[in-house]
Amino acid sequence: MSPDADARSTGYARYTLALLAVLNFLNYADRYVLGAVLEPVRAEFGLSGTEAGLLGSVFMVVYMCVAPLTGYLGDRARRTRIVALCALAWSLATAATALAGSYAQLLVLRALVGVGEAGYAAIAPSLVADRFTPDRRGRALAWFYLAIPVGSALGFVVGGLVAAAWGFRAAFVVAGAPGLVLAALAWRLPEPPRGALDSAALRPAEPLSPRATWQRLVRTPAWVVNTAATALMTFTMGGLAFWMPAFLQRTYDLAVDQANLMFGGATVAAGLLGTFVGGYLGDLRQRNDPAGYFVVSGWGLLVGAPCVLALPLLAGPEAVVALSFVAEFFLFLNTSPLNAALVASVPAHLRASGFAINIFLIHAFGDAVSPTWIGWVSDRVGLGVGLATMAVPVAIGGMLLVASARWVRRWPGGLAHVRP
Template sequence: MAPSLVKPPGGRSATPSSAGYVLGLLFVGNLLNFYDRALPSVVLEPIKNEFGLDDTQVGILASAFVLVAALAGVPLGRLADRIPRATVAGWGLFVWSAFTAAGGVLTTFWGFFASRVGVGVGESSYAPATGSLLSDLYPSERRSRAHSLFMLGFPIGTLLAFVTAGGLAVAFDSWRAPFLIAAVPGFVVALLVLRIREPERGAADPARLDAPAPHRGRRQSLRSLMKVRSLYGMLLAFAGYNFAAYAIGTFLTPVLQRYYGLSLVSAGLVGGIVVGVTGLIGLVAGGRVLDQAARKSPEARVRVAALSLLGAAVFSFAGLIAGQGALWWLVVFLSLGYLLGIVYLAAAVPVVSDVIRPEQRSGALGLLFAVGYLLGGAGGPILVGVLSDALAAGSASATEASAQGLRTALMISVPLAFAVAAAGMLLAARFVRADRDAMLSPQNTP
């Protein structure tokens, strides 16, 4: 049975089903996380028109919160290794909800830019803290499935944003309305997350990890992480995946409007199918397949994720070459690519938990997310925006050039980024067994 995790009202003892409750609650918070992230992408064209932005500036705006999340993720991850993880995650959720609401009331570009920076600070706390917490709820051979359920917040939250944000903007005659509405449930869920009672760190790991390693300070702790060779491959994979995912998330709706001529609402619905429905399928199926692979060997889970990323590179290229008269081709093949790519997310945190000691996991996950967001999540929108503007420059027809430039930029960058992520996972697979054995060794203390 799961350990007592939830602090119920009135001081009563927690029920044995509390682990499922915690997973469900953290999932809802993650759904709000990705809903709030996706909002600017869905209403990007109205934002661009109001502030008079080009695609490079749009890319910088989309990357604002990612850059801050990358910088804040490491210290907040290390903080979650020292204080209750629910405290870090709950207050982070409260902060990003407040800044999401601020984005709906601030009327200048720099004010809106600052609100996205604030969202990045809040959201940077959530993944490292909750990833470590989930690893103490489930053993290694069940972590991919549990984390895939948690990560369903990504496709479902993104799908809800694509499906609802455009309609809300039209209904209220303002692109700001979705930002104000989205903040309300965030405050409620934050209060519930703050009431979680956590399991002991390492509670779901083998018995020989029950005794915590001695604390030796920040420098030696970081040095011990750098000795985990599979972590380098994971860093490369997370950067590549985030580059592709954030490039698609930022520019899919604009390319559907510019190149394929769809309205804001129609583009949001089609985008929701590509990144929402297929992401949902990919995570549910991927979690099961990855856990089955993990029962065979530690590296099998990593190799399955690498093959999925290779498939994502092939299918995303096949979809993005679709011409203006073949929207269905784009939807089918880009959806397949996105489905295969998102399988990786069900492997990332479990693989880190397989090779990093419990008392260092939040910090290691903070490092993983920091590098991934800095090089991938921030780099993707910026570089695609720069490439789009460069390809569109000098054309007689600005409208047609903008459409063609953005489509070509995505066609070049997204498949390449997925391929880089696959290479990172193959690199990690070479070392994951040895790193896990070293982590389980009683002599290996940071």
């Protein structure tokens, strides 16, 4: 079978996407199970709001620092083996959190989860991209990134239910165990040929040095704009995901399982709908508009911003959860288009590095900061005010994307344009 025919193999493509998508569900479930049980963890270890927020931030700091290293490896080594080892690492660290006896141990284990998840997030999207033609990638990536709402909700809902029945420590065991099995399956995945389904301009060349890779990426305006807008969105999404269950518990005196079931349900419903609608609208708009991905994403963020601002101002938990559904729908609308735009902006031999450096930057300026920021504001003027500040970054990100769409239409090559 030729490389092109192998890459197009329907069976390989669907199996690769299914396995990587399920692993991505677990990736986000393991990431957000801590948010589901944050209040009981805070109570047992006697943590302040700032200390609790730091548990989220330390994960992200490690995650963003490791991602460029694994991305560099992903452009040079067998990617399927790397994602399998990363899945094994984060799953073991999540399950081991059940044994933590101190705040320092919690910090170390959350950092180890960040190591595993960083490698997976940097490399797995390039495996998906190499199994699908450009006109189908937006929808394929929609399935892959459906893990953000579904996996996050899984972490919230299962974490809350397990914690209510058997305590918060059991929630970490239940979240971590499935990844151990799927890591073994990922080890046996066939490696797709790099860039076989891309145009000649984006097909593999010789790997670049780290410095040359960075220089190539920053000379790609669409990659730069995409990264900046995604960082602003990630600041908001990470802060909301980490603190919303705690807000519902504190403000409306809800039980841990009730708060997580309500917020998790809204997240999965909004994420399912928003991710699929965004993937469909992005591919549809991009067919006739070289800036279509940016337009769909930008307007989603602009409409979502006032909804985020109003979240802590409502009178009851039902109203808050209903509005969170609306806000999250418009925020999740950008997930598939922005990731498809990132794939379209860099050649195949730089994709793992392009995703990895993107991950570093969006988390360095996004959710590595926002959980601690909200905790800091909460200690001083209240958690509701901290959550309301999350409207500002997405409003700025939306304006940046909508404004940049005009430039993309003028650039030779559109999203793939490279400055001299």
